[in-house]
Amino acid sequence: MADRPYTLLSCGMSIDGYLDSATAKRLLLSNDADFDRVDAVRASCDAILVGANTVRNDNPRLLIRSPERRFDRVARGRGASPVKVTVTSHGELDPCASFFTAGDTEKLVYCPGASVSAVRRRLGPVATVVDAGQPLDIRRICEDLSDRGVQRLIVEGGGSIHTQFLTADLADQLDLVVAPFFVGDSRARRFVGDGDFPWNAQRRAPLAEVRQIGDVVLLQYALSSRFGMD
Numbered sequence: 517m518a519d520r521p522y523t524l525l526s527c528g529m530s531i532d533g534y535l536d537s538a539t540a541k542r543l544l545l546s547n548d549a550d551f552d553r554v555d556a557v558r559a560s561c562d563a564i565l566v567g568a569n570t571v572r573n574d575n576p577r578l579l580i581r582s583p584e585r586r587f588d589r590v591a592r593g594r595g596a597s598p599v600k601v602t603v604t605s606h607g608e609l610d611p612c613a614s615f616f617t618a619g620d621t622e623k624l625v626y627c628p629g630a631s632v633s634a635v636r637r638r639l640g641p642v643a644t645v646v647d648a649g650q651p652l653d654i655r656r657i658c659e660d661l662s663d664r665g666v667q668r669l670i671v672e673g674g675g676s677i678h679t680q681f682l683t684a685d686l687a688d689q690l691d692l693v694v695a696p697f698f699v700g701d702s703r704a705r706r707f708v709g710d711g712d713f714p715w716n717a718q719r720r721a722p723l724a725e726v727r728q729i730g731d732v733v734l735l736q737y738a739l740s741s742r743f744g745m746d
């Protein structure tokens with residue numbers, strides 16, 4: 517088996533476990549200090565992965581915000597921001613989305629083999645479209661990223677993506693931030709969906725750190741023996 521990057525899942529959720537509200541307006545779960553912490557974690561990574569719904573709903577830029585961190589990365593021979601990665605079945609993504617247009621970092625789009633031609637026609641001018649198997653195989657994506665030199669990957673959601681990384685046992689670390697409010701609407705997306713998780717009542721996930729960051733709390737779980745590796 518090919519190697520895979522050290523994989524850190526990063527997520528903010530409400531007290532009742534939601535990633536977002538059910539409305540079109542984006543829900544801010546973190547505070548400024550925590551956004552800055554995430555910026556530092558991103559800066560330590562070679563690639564950032566989000567699902568296609570997150571690209572469509574949130575239109576994230578996925579760039580390092582701090583000029584000092586960007587400068588430091590460039591001084592060490594890396595891109596100013598990590599490579600951006602997304603996953604889609606049919607590539608129904610806007611080529612003008614910030615994912616594709618913000619920053620000069622490389623963009624990778626993984627899709628099932630049967631969709632590659634169509635996705636390349638749509639997104640080929642703005643991203644590298646990669647065959648991820650038929651059906652799409654998350655482990656294969658991790659191995660391909662490793663082959664492309666990605667040693668450290670941050671996965672920033674949404675729920676479908678977190679569910680797949682966790683149930684496939686492909687996560688080394690989970691950084692879960694709990695915001696001090698409830699969403700209280702089951703139409704909203706939860707942190708994870710149904711699945712057979714390696715961490716359950718019989719096998720509890722090791723809690724590595726608890727940190728208060730203003731009004732949010734960071735829970736850091738060590739999900740593999742590689743936890744903490746640089």
Ligand SMILES: NC(=O)c1ccc[n+]([C@@H]2O[C@H](COP(=O)([O-])OP(=O)(O)OC[C@H]3O[C@@H](n4cnc5c(N)ncnc54)[C@H](OP(=O)(O)O)[C@@H]3O)[C@@H](O)[C@H]2O)c1
Binds near residue numbers: 570
């Ligand atoms: N609070 C946070 O930290 C945080 C972070 C990120 C996102 N979010 C929120 O999470 C929500 C989105 O979560 P989500 O679960 O709906 O979506 P998601 O995980 O962002 O993306 C799911 C999409 O990714 C593609 N995909 C995932 N697995 C695939 C597979 N095995 N094969 C083919 N395609 C696959 C599909 O795209 P296609 O539909 O294109 O086929 C699928 O619809 C948004 O509301 C966002 O605001 C919150």
